[in-house]
Amino acid sequence: MSLLIKNARLVDGSGELGRGDVLVEEGRIASLEGGDAERVLDAGGRWLAPALTDPHVHLRTPGQEVKEDLASGLAAAARGGYGTIVAMPNTEPVIEEPEQVRALREEAAGLAGARLLVAAALTRGQEGRRLTAAALLRRAGAVLLTDDGRTNEDAGVLARGLVYAAAAGLAVAVHAEDAGLRGSGVMNDGPLAAELGLAGNPPEAEAARIARDLEVLRYAARKSAALGHSPRLYVQHVSTARGARLIAAARAEGLPVTGEATPHHLTLTEEAWRGFDPRFKVAPPLRSAGDVEALIGSLERGDLSAVGSDHAPHTAAEKERDLESAPFGIPSLEVAFPLLYTELVEKRGLPLRVLLERMTGGPRAALGLEPARLAVGEPADLMIFDPGERRTVDPARFVSKARYSPWAGRELAGWPLLTLVGGREVWRDPALA
Amino acid sequence: MGALAHLLDFAGWERAQVESLLETARMMEEVLERPMKKVPALKGFTLATVFFEPSTRTKISFELAARRMSADVVGFSAAGSSLAKGESFKDTLLTLQAMALDAYVIRSPVAGMAHQAARWLKGAVVNAGDGRRAHPTQALLDAYTLLDDLKTLEGKKVAIVGDVANSRVARSNAELLPLLGAEVWAAGPAGLLPERLPGARLTTDLDEALADADAVMVLRLQRERMDEGALPSLREYVAGYQVTAARLARARPGAPLLHPGPMNRDVELEGVLADGPASRVERQVRAGEAVRMAVLYHLLVGRAA
Amino acid sequence: MRFKARVLEAEEIERALRRIAHEIVEKNKGAEELALVGIHTRGIPLAERLAGLIERFEGVRPPVGVLDITLYRDDLSEIGVQPRVRETRIPWDVTGRPVVLVDDVLYTGRTARAALDALVDLGRPRRVYLAVLVDRGHRELPIRADFVGKNLPTSKSEVVKVKLRETDGEEGVELWER
Numbered sequence: 001m002s003l004l005i006k007n008a009r010l011v012d013g014s015g016e017l018g019r020g021d022v023l024v025e026e027g028r029i030a031s032l033e034g035g036d037a038e039r040v041l042d043a044g045g046r047w048l049a050p051a052l053t054d055p056h057v058h059l060r061t062p063g064q065e066v067k068e069d070l071a072s073g074l075a076a077a078a079r080g081g082y083g084t085i086v087a088m089p090n091t092e093p094v095i096e097e098p099e100q101v102r103a104l105r106e107e108a109a110g111l112a113g114a115r116l117l118v119a120a121a122l123t124r125g126q127e128g129r130r131l132t133a134a135a136l137l138r139r140a141g142a143v144l145l146t147d148d149g150r151t152n153e154d155a156g157v158l159a160r161g162l163v164y165a166a167a168a169g170l171a172v173a174v175h176a177e178d179a180g181l182r183g184s185g186v187m188n189d190g191p192l193a194a195e196l197g198l199a200g201n202p203p204e205a206e207a208a209r210i211a212r213d214l215e216v217l218r219y220a221a222r223k224s225a226a227l228g229h230s231p232r233l234y235v236q237h238v239s240t241a242r243g244a245r246l247i248a249a250a251r252a253e254g255l256p257v258t259g260e261a262t263p264h265h266l267t268l269t270e271e272a273w274r275g276f277d278p279r280f281k282v283a284p285p286l287r288s289a290g291d292v293e294a295l296i297g298s299l300e301r302g303d304l305s306a307v308g309s310d311h312a313p314h315t316a317a318e319k320e321r322d323l324e325s326a327p328f329g330i331p332s333l334e335v336a337f338p339l340l341y342t343e344l345v346e347k348r349g350l351p352l353r354v355l356l357e358r359m360t361g362g363p364r365a366a367l368g369l370e371p372a373r374l375a376v377g378e379p380a381d382l383m384i385f386d387p388g389e390r391r392t393v394d395p396a397r398f399v400s401k402a403r404y405s406p407w408a409g410r411e412l413a414g415w416p417l418l419t420l421v422g423g424r425e426v427w428r429d430p431a432l433a
Numbered sequence: 434m435g436a437l438a439h440l441l442d443f444a445g446w447e448r449a450q451v452e453s454l455l456e457t458a459r460m461m462e463e464v465l466e467r468p469m470k471k472v473p474a475l476k477g478f479t480l481a482t483v484f485f486e487p488s489t490r491t492k493i494s495f496e497l498a499a500r501r502m503s504a505d506v507v508g509f510s511a512a513g514s515s516l517a518k519g520e521s522f523k524d525t526l527l528t529l530q531a532m533a534l535d536a537y538v539i540r541s542p543v544a545g546m547a548h549q550a551a552r553w554l555k556g557a558v559v560n561a562g563d564g565r566r567a568h569p570t571q572a573l574l575d576a577y578t579l580l581d582d583l584k585t586l587e588g589k590k591v592a593i594v595g596d597v598a599n600s601r602v603a604r605s606n607a608e609l610l611p612l613l614g615a616e617v618w619a620a621g622p623a624g625l626l627p628e629r630l631p632g633a634r635l636t637t638d639l640d641e642a643l644a645d646a647d648a649v650m651v652l653r654l655q656r657e658r659m660d661e662g663a664l665p666s667l668r669e670y671v672a673g674y675q676v677t678a679a680r681l682a683r684a685r686p687g688a689p690l691l692h693p694g695p696m697n698r699d700v701e702l703e704g705v706l707a708d709g710p711a712s713r714v715e716r717q718v719r720a721g722e723a724v725r726m727a728v729l730y731h732l733l734v735g736r737a738a
Numbered sequence: 739m740r741f742k743a744r745v746l747e748a749e750e751i752e753r754a755l756r757r758i759a760h761e762i763v764e765k766n767k768g769a770e771e772l773a774l775v776g777i778h779t780r781g782i783p784l785a786e787r788l789a790g791l792i793e794r795f796e797g798v799r800p801p802v803g804v805l806d807i808t809l810y811r812d813d814l815s816e817i818g819v820q821p822r823v824r825e826t827r828i829p830w831d832v833t834g835r836p837v838v839l840v841d842d843v844l845y846t847g848r849t850a851r852a853a854l855d856a857l858v859d860l861g862r863p864r865r866v867y868l869a870v871l872v873d874r875g876h877r878e879l880p881i882r883a884d885f886v887g888k889n890l891p892t893s894k895s896e897v898v899k900v901k902l903r904e905t906d907g908e909e910g911v912e913l914w915e916r
Binding site: 456457460461463464467468469471472474502730734 | 806808809810814815820821822823824825826827828855856859860
């Protein structure tokens with residue numbers, strides 16, 4: 001059924017495109033200047049942008065559906081303005097066979113919500129020893145390989161993995177933390193950890209591993225060059241100023257690396273730990289105010305070119321355990337966009353198009369997906385949001401099973417009011433008549 | 434001064450609050466000198482000791498303190514309990530709360546549990562030791578014991594010796610004693626010193642720490658430290674850091690010697706010193722009684738019954 | 739506060755105590771086994787004086803103990819967090835003895851009740867008497883004094899100030915208005 005969204009302010013990663021009336025036919029953008037349609041929706045002058053892409057989401061399926069499942073996760077993503085999300089493979093069992101990739105995609109196809117893309121494990125069981133079948137996984141639909149959930153301790157295996165994945169046309173994502181330096185730290189190691197008396201995870205654990213992984217990438221690139229392939233490294237959740245600088249330098253040299261920042265590392269600092277609340281426990285940990293400033297600058301310049309939520313749902317009971325046994329992870333699918341809109345665009349003047357690019361084009365380019373532009377012929381994966389829509393974060397009303405949030409009670413603007421995937425409505429807020 | 438809601442650590446405390454608590458402890462010690470060591474001040478209040486980590490002395494000390502004030506005490510310990518059967522620690526606490534208790538004395542192997550409990554429970558929470566982070570009543574009884582000998586801690590040098598990195602006793606003393614004007618030094622081998630200890634000067638030089646010290650506090654050395662690789666050997670520790678009569682002589686004459694217990698004789702401390710004239714270990718135990726009675730008094734009497 | 743009147747002068751206090759000492763000995767039929775317990779603060783010098791007077795009349799000085807009742811009060815939560823606990827020293831056996839509790843003023847009766855509780859925690863006295871210098875009425879509990887220096891009807895807005903040379907450097911009982 002065709003749909004006309006009239007009276008919208010169009011914006012995408014390239015900038016503002018002016019007022020428009022978007023005609024959607026057969027799942028694609030048919031026109032930006034109006035036309036006849038069976039249904040009409042008045043955007044009321046609100047912003048219309050491409051729906052967002054989240055390259056880093058934990059959907060806990062299969063195996064831990066009590067924390068989140070495909071239905072709740074994809075619906076939560078839609079509410080957050082996402083049209084596409086990439087599910088991480090550290091599930092039970094680990095996603096490492098093409099049949100598993102296909103099964104997930106089939107299950108998701110029947111659900112209302114964002115599109116599901118699947119990341120598969122880089123090594124069997126994510127144990128860091130034997131590589132998975134990259135080509136078969138690619139053919140089954142996997143868009144990324146990663147051992148995220150674990151750290152890649154053996155550089156040789158990571159190097160071989162990058163080369164092999166390159167041949168299959170896949171990037172490799174890494175959770176870059178040195179396990180030995182990280183120890184059993186729960187929060188950022190520094191004066192505050194000493195003051196609070198909690199075990200610290202030092203910034204050097206991240207910087208040391210990013211530095212190592214960049215050399216591994218350099219090596220893999222050299223090995224692949226003769227074959228005409230280029231390995232691609234995706235460094236997840238960069239949390240330190242030092243890590244961001246290392247990636248910027250590598251990119252300046254031409255190394256094929258992408259750096260990702262998360263909503264929590266861009267908006268929260270280690271000061272949150274004063275309450276001894278495990279809701280703030282995440283790896284890598286929340287860092288200093290200086291690191292947050294540096295990350296925002298890197299994001300603006302594009303040294304970090306992708307925002308990934310690292311949505312990590314756990315049950316509320318698990319996040320109320322003691323500080324050592326509570327699992328790591330912060331969920332944010334439903335609030336990531338309004339959070340970053342409010343904290344970065346509204347409060348700090350980050351250009352809207354930059355935020356949109358980091359949440360659409362940036363992650364898509366890193367994964368080798370088609371860019372997201374508002375243009376005729378593009379898939380109608382669209383999002384309407386309203387900077388004037390101010391609400392407080394109320395986890396009790398989340399669609400995600402993780403009904404708690406580090407930002408609970410915070411007033412945010414820019415809530416997504418409508419999300420379309422392939423022209424189909426997957427989320428509409430009652431405020432949008 | 435205002436009533437105390439919880440005793441978790443000394444964050445945000447001022448000197449006046451500490452002095453008030455220690456003053457009450459003096460009052461309570463008077464009770465301990467009477468033929469009838471029991472007063473009805475906390476009659477009708479019920480306290481739970483909630484120990485997720487085993488302990489004999491601290492638990493008994495709190496139980497006695499409560500009973501001497503005529504409060505009722507119930508004990509919960511993790512071993513063989515519902516926790517062992519998988520109940521979450523939050524659920525355990527809420528079940529106890531449903532039994533209308535007024536105060537909870539909590540000891541845990543993990544940092545922060547007393548703070549978490551204070552968020553969930555309606556009663557008063559006393560931190561009886563959380564992981565390696567804090568042990569506030571120990572620091573209070575140490576301060577009380579030191580004041581017996583030194584009369585004031587203003588300008589006094591207190592040396593803490595031993596496994597400082599893993600000691601909640603060291604951390605709480607480093608937090609508390611400076612509030613009373615003391616200068617705290619913490620000495621130990623490199624593998625057993627933290628990167629920083631707010632409130633204390635760190636050194637690997639034991640002689641420097643002991644020089645003209647007005648008081649010396651010796652910490653227990655746990656053998657697990659050798660297994661963890663923090664320390665090459667016991668011999669190495671003893672050679673460099675055992676507090677001996679000769680080393681103690683560097684402190685001021687008559688400097689009191691404290692130990693939180695239990696003691697490893699001839700490991701962290703020369704055995705003969707443990708029973709010598711400088712040792713205040715028995716005094717510490719008595720002080721612990723008075724201090725804990727004072728803490729319970731401040732927590733419970735200040736509240737609406 | 740406003741001074742209203744001087745109710746007892748030094749000699750009147752002395753005469754009252756002498757009379758009370760006689761009454762105690764008369765009621766007890768002698769001074770055998772008798773013991774006095776002064777309630778902090780001013781009950782203590784009064785008890786000491788009574789002991790001295792009894793010694794003069796009977797040739798036997800009854801032992802005097804001191805009692806602090808702070809932690810026995812029933813209004814602890816109202817008086818603030820810092821308790822003022824003083825010495826309780828009763829170095830003789832309470833059990834089987836006739837004991838006279840001594841205080842300066844009897845008012846609501848709560849102090850006397852607390853003192854009674856503290857005393858019976860120490861043993862089983864044969865009898866307990868209450869001796870006070872001033873009874874100002876307004877009892878809130880069924881307590882009465884066996885020996886009274888002066889009955890002084892007061893209103894609740896008035897304050898009775900007892901001054902003794904041992905504690906205040908002067909002697910007298912004054913009535914003040916809040």
